[in-house]
Amino acid sequence: MNKAAQQLHLPPFSEALPAPIFFRAANLPAHATYPRHRHPWGEFVYAYSGVMEIELGDHHYLAPPQYGIWLPPNVEHMGFNRHEACHCSLYLAPELCTALPARHCALSLSPLVLALLDDLRQAPPGLPQSDEQQRMLQVLVDKLGHASCAGSYLPSSDDPLLGRCCAPSRPTPATRARCRNWPMPPTPANAR
Known part of the structure; x- marks a missing residue:
């Protein structure tokens, strides 16, 4: 990636979440980058369009529209996209992360999860969240807790060639x- 063309975006929170479950969506231009960071809450990343890439120490995940990336609390990561993308992040207070995998992974998303994500994207951003939005967010968290890990699903081989x-x-x-x-x-x- 051309480093000069990167557009730096800062994570929206650095000290605390504004709510135990917080959802936000964003449209990103090509070569947008969230610099390497970590936070004490969990984060689920999903791309509505385009592909988000998440780099962790020795792992590289792609988030096309049929998968989402789960990042448990305190996992150092960096996010970027090579082309325009629309994505969302679902931030979870640590006590709400217990039903999700203890390790970072790609999650296979059910049609219900995809529908919830799409509906949440249509809601006005920020707080306060309506009672209906809060219930939808809780259902989304519950359903993500039942999603299957897909690994990185990227090709790899021990064969030298x-x-x-x-x-x-x-x-x-x-x-x-x-x-x-x-x-x-x-x-x-x-x-x-």
Whole structure:
């Protein structure tokens, strides 16, 4: 990514959450970056459009619209997007994180979770939240607690040849061209 073209965005809270469950949505231009940070609350990141990328120490997650990324409290992370994106973050007070995974992961999202996220995006931003919004947020937290972890779902391999192709976990025209030029191993279909 071109560092000069990055647009820095700061996390909205640094000391405390304004409510035990807080939802916010944002439209981001290409190359927007949330710098490396950590906070004492959990965060669920979802991209309505575009792809959000989350980097943690040794993990790299992509959040396309069928997955969300769960970050437990106190996990250092950085978020960015290469192209325009619309995303949301659901922030949870530590005591509300107990039903969610203890480790960061990509979560597979059910149609109900997707519908709740879409509905919440339409609500006016900020506080105060209506009673209906608070109930929807609680249902969303409950449903995320039942979502299955999808791992990073990015390609990887211990094979030296495949590892060179998969290691970046971020396909670019250059990596696609290199992989396309490698000879195919014999298979029953092309071994003749």
